[in-house]
Amino acid sequence: MGEIDWEKYSIEDFLSGDFGNYNYSSELPSEAFGSAPCRSESLEISSQALVTIYVLVFLLSLLGNSLVMLVILYSRSTCSVTDVYLLNLAIADLLFALTLPIWAASKVNGWVFGTALCKMVSLLKEVNFYSSILLLACISVDRYLAIVHATRTLIQKRHLVKFVCLSMWLLSFILSLPPFIIRKAIYPPSFSPICYEDLGNSTTKWRMVLRILPQTFGFLLPLLVMLFCYGFTLRTLFKAHMGQKHRAMRVIFAVVLVFLLCWLPYNLVLLADTLMRTRVIAETCTRRHEIDRAFDVTEILSFLHCCLNPIIYAFIGQKFRYGLLKIMATYGLVSKDLLARESRPSFIASSSGNTSSTR
Incomplete structure (x- = not known):
């Protein structure tokens, strides 16, 4: 590992919440060089509390997303196009968890895992961020074509859906490369080691590029696609009084809503910080202090997203509950009477004509 020129970092870089291990985008130094430093006042959250939150999210995500993958793969012969996207979404959340x-x-001991692991976990984190919203955008396009334009022959082809998913993973990987390349384990004097970007002598310009990249391609553009597609989809559903389709769309809308609730606050704080930096x-x-505190809160909120989708399927997705109970009944874990009481829903709402496993 090359020597780090510590003169290019101010003490505020290490005291500020922006210089944490957990931001999805590369943050700028806390203060402009040559300006009077502000005393860091990040939100007081004990390392024990953060560890507890992370462990709970990890366990919930591991259990929930594994069950989602199990249910979809168990019924893979009849799974819908949307199920394929949701399967990939579960894989992305599981990898991040x-x-x-x-x-x-x-959080407790500092980054003691070295540069190789710093790069690897940062890559997984970035890929999850991009792939989640890109897959949700694909689902919105799929629903838009199936409902607004009644297009079935094109989007029902399994090999095409697999190609789209592979393309989204590849795009997510490419967009995640900049942080992967420049992140490394850094050992500042008198502070715990950190996993952070080392840009050498580059300053504001490259950090702004690394910040605008995820905001534009990883949030803004996919969000605009979803707003356009779901806007026309809802209008078509209401005009046609398609009640069964309304019921089938509840899970998809809930997934998108939860994603926005988890990620929109963080991106708004990031936007406010960018406007202030420029x-x-x-x-x-x-x-500065208000934004630092907001980063602390919204970052934790964004982390919760990886465990919430399975909860949505369990509480809203009748077909997911049925699929899970069917597997459990097959292996004698629940009675077949319970499976009969749950009863298989009669409505069908997939773009391929098959029943979705999660709705």
């Missing part, structure tokens, strides 16, 4: 114990340990809005110590 597997990194949470490492992040939790680093002097569009005035930077003050009070505003």
Whole structure:
């Protein structure tokens, strides 16, 4: 590992919440060089509390997403196009959840895992961020074509859906490469080691590029696609009074809503911080402290997303409950009477004409 020129970092870089291990985008230094530093006032959250949160999210995500994958794969001969997307979404959330114990340990002891693991878990984290919203955008396009344009012959082809999913994973990987390349284990004097970007002598320019990249391609553009597709989809459903389709769409809308609730606050805080860094809005110590605290809260909220989708399927997705009970009944874990009482829903709402396992 090459020597780090510590003169290019101010003490505020290490005291600020922006210089944490957990941000999805590369943050700028806490203060402009040459300006009077603000005293860091990040939200007081004990490392024990954070570790507890991360472990709970890890366990819930591991259990929930594994069950989602099991139910979809068990009924793979009849799974819908949407199920294929949701399967990939569960895989993305599960991969991210597997990194949470490492992040939790680093909250207590600092980053003691070296550069190789720093790059690997950062890559998994970034890929999950991109792939989740890109897959949700694909689902919105699939629903838009199936309901608004009644297009079935094209989108029902399994090999095409697999190609789209592989393309989304590849795009997510490519977009995740910059942090993967420049992240490394850094050992600042008098501070715990950290996993962070080392940009050498580059400063604001490259950090702004690394910040705008995920905001544009990883959030804004897919969000616009979803708003367009679901806007026209809802209009078509209401105009046609398609009650059964309304019921089938509840899970998809709930998944998108939860994603926005988890990620929109973080991206709004990131946008506010970007505007302040670029002097569009005035930077003050009070505003800096408010943004630092907001980063702490919204970051934890964004982490919760990886365990919430299975909960949505369990409480709203009648077909997911039926599929899970069917597997359990097959192996004698529940009685067949319970399976009969749950009863298989009669409505069908997949773009391929098959019943979706999660709705």
